[in-house]
Amino acid sequence: MINFSNANFVKSASLKDERPKEPCLPEVLIVGRSNVGKSSLINALCNKKNMAFTSSKPGHTKLLNYFNIDNTFYLVDAPGYGYAKTGIDLDRVFGDMMNDYLENNDRLKAILFLLDSRRELNEDDLELIEYLQDKGYIFLLITTKMDKLNQKDTAALNKRLAESGLLAPEQIVRTSSLNKTNINSLCKLIEKIVFDK
Numbered sequence: 121m122i123n124f125s126n127a128n129f130v131k132s133a134s135l136k137d138e139r140p141k142e143p144c145l146p147e148v149l150i151v152g153r154s155n156v157g158k159s160s161l162i163n164a165l166c167n168k169k170n171m172a173f174t175s176s177k178p179g180h181t182k183l184l185n186y187f188n189i190d191n192t193f194y195l196v197d198a199p200g201y202g203y204a205k206t207g208i209d210l211d212r213v214f215g216d217m218m219n220d221y222l223e224n225n226d227r228l229k230a231i232l233f234l235l236d237s238r239r240e241l242n243e244d245d246l247e248l249i250e251y252l253q254d255k256g257y258i259f260l261l262i263t264t265k266m267d268k269l270n271q272k273d274t275a276a277l278n279k280r281l282a283e284s285g286l287l288a289p290e291q292i293v294r295t296s297s298l299n300k301t302n303i304n305s306l307c308k309l310i311e312k313i314v315f316d317k
């Protein structure tokens with residue numbers, strides 16, 4: 121069993137080469153739009169209040185932040201991105217860093233793509249999901265801030281996700297870091313992935 125509470129911040133890096141050398145561990149990447157709740161999810165998974173810095177101002181995380189989880193794997197907090205008006209703006213910082221990180225990364229076990237559950241899934245989101253899935257890593261869609269949704273909203277979100285046809289039901293995990301909804305199931309899922317089970 122991975123003890124997610126045994127976690128600590130190791131370092132920030134902007135290139136794959138700069139990641140922690142020792143110990144050499146598998147990595148799980150957390151990616152999503154600015155302010156979607158990436159850092160909050162990391163804190164929730166690890167049962168910490170402020171290990172990953174959260175902020176109500178978007179764009180707080182500028183580098184890839186590596187967290188060592190129980191000497192078993194690294195959770196990697198990616199910088200948030202925004203979209204340009206037309207198409208995906210894998211904006212410069214995010215784009216260069218992500219390209220470097222996502223290409224031929226033999227340590228990367230899975231991408232957790234976070235989506236704010238209140239957002240309409242637009243073409244840009246779908247394009248980005250497809251782009252990330254095409255990289256060939258295990259891909260999970262994590263909806264965040266589910267505490268903000270009523271039953272009707274939740275049904276609408278489920279419908280949108282099903283209609284997108286991009287994801288199998290078992291690839292979707294609906295979470296709230298605030299209420300700890302599905303945080304334990306996500307830990308179990310990550311554990312399976314890290315141990316190749």
Ligand SMILES: Nc1nc2c(ncn2[C@@H]2O[C@H](COP(=O)(O)OP(=O)(O)OP(=O)(O)O)[C@@H](O)[C@H]2O)c(=O)[nH]1
Binds near residue numbers: 173174175176
């Ligand atoms: N209600 C609610 N608010 C949340 C939840 N998760 C995060 N938030 C809030 O959303 C805001 C952004 O959270 P962060 O965790 O800093 O988001 P981030 O994706 O790391 O943001 P960047 O690093 O700037 O890209 C903060 O004000 C959090 O308190 C949640 O599950 N429920």
Ligand SMILES: [Mg+2]
Binds near residue numbers: 180
């Ligand atoms: Mg952050």
